[in-house]
Amino acid sequence: MREVFFMIFSVFTVLAALGVVVSRHAIFSAFSLVLSFFGLAVLYLLWGSSFVAMLQILIYTGAIVVLFVFVVMLLDLKKEETLDSAKTGPLVLAGVSVWLFSLLVLRALNRATFFKSTNIEAASDMKSISTLLFSKYLWGFEILSVFLLALIVSACVLARAEHMERKADQ
Amino acid sequence: MIPASVQILHWSHYVAACLFALGLFGFLIRKNAIVVLMCIELMLNAVNLILVEVSMRSGHPEGLIFVIFIITVAAAEAAVGLGIILNLYRAKGTVNIDAFRELQG
Numbered sequence: 001m002r003e004v005f006f007m008i009f010s011v012f013t014v015l016a017a018l019g020v021v022v023s024r025h026a027i028f029s030a031f032s033l034v035l036s037f038f039g040l041a042v043l044y045l046l047w048g049s050s051f052v053a054m055l056q057i058l059i060y061t062g063a064i065v066v067l068f069v070f071v072v073m074l075l076d077l078k079k080e081e082t083l084d085s086a087k088t089g090p091l092v093l094a095g096v097s098v099w100l101f102s103l104l105v106l107r108a109l110n111r112a113t114f115f116k117s118t119n120i121e122a123a124s125d126m127k128s129i130s131t132l133l134f135s136k137y138l139w140g141f142e143i144l145s146v147f148l149l150a151l152i153v154s155a156c157v158l159a160r161a162e163h164m165e166r167k168a169d170q
Numbered sequence: 171m172i173p174a175s176v177q178i179l180h181w182s183h184y185v186a187a188c189l190f191a192l193g194l195f196g197f198l199i200r201k202n203a204i205v206v207l208m209c210i211e212l213m214l215n216a217v218n219l220i221l222v223e224v225s226m227r228s229g230h231p232e233g234l235i236f237v238i239f240i241i242t243v244a245a246a247e248a249a250v251g252l253g254i255i256l257n258l259y260r261a262k263g264t265v266n267i268d269a270f271r272e273l274q275g
Binding site for chain 2: 002006010013014017018020021023026029030033036037040043044046047048049051052055056059060063064067068071072074075077090091094095097098099101102105106109125128129132133137140144147148151154155158159
């Protein structure tokens with residue numbers, strides 16, 4: 001059962017990711033991104049990590065893709081570039097470099113020693129995650145919160161319309 | 171939790187490699203800046219999948235902690251990147267990345 005789900009959802013995820021890359025309009029890319037993130041959440045569930053699956057659904061499909069869809073709707077993207085408009089030279093070069101890079105990554109992954117062990121007991125425990133997060137990685141967690149505050153301020157500054165600023169000056 | 175007999179789950183780093191390769195390919199060939207950001211999100215998700223697999227197979231929850239950090243930074247990157255894209259669209263009326271070549275001299 002788990003095998004069947006894994007095969008179905010890994011193919012589903014990769015096909016949805018392909019849809020992100022080859023879609024002509026950005027809105028279809030965003031919807032394919034939702035499907036891909038959903039498939040990844042199912043893969044996390046199959047690995048027994050329900051916490052990360054929940055985070056994936058809540059944050060990625062709930063917040064990030066909504067941001068993408070919002071911006072695509074906000075901008076007037078009538079004349080979209082298509083894949084045909086890309087020259088074949090850069091396309092071939094990109095394909096070859098991606099192929100070489102994935103060969104390198106697969107080689108490194110196959111040689112990695114941490115794939116040898118199969119001790120699957122403690123990792124998914126919510127208590128162990130939170131204990132580690134609030135003891136060993138406490139400083140990282142706190143820095144992350146300050147980082148999010150800086151993010152809020154910078155996103156507000158960046159997205160503010162300048163003509164509204166000028167109107168306020170007059 | 172998962173019996174060690176489920177060997178096919180051990181293929182998930184190949185799925186992650188496929189996702190990363192697709193994201194990199196899209197990052198290199200697409201011209202729409204929004205889609206380029208989406209491809210970056212795909213690559214980050216591929217790394218998350220590998221981290222979950224490593225964490226679950228080795229029994230250390232450290233990988234899941236890094237997944238939490240990566241998800242936060244990805245959300246930050248999407249928000250700031252889309253704000254920048256919004257400003258670029260206001261400046262030029264397009265999000266085609268070929269239109270922004272002022273810095274190349």
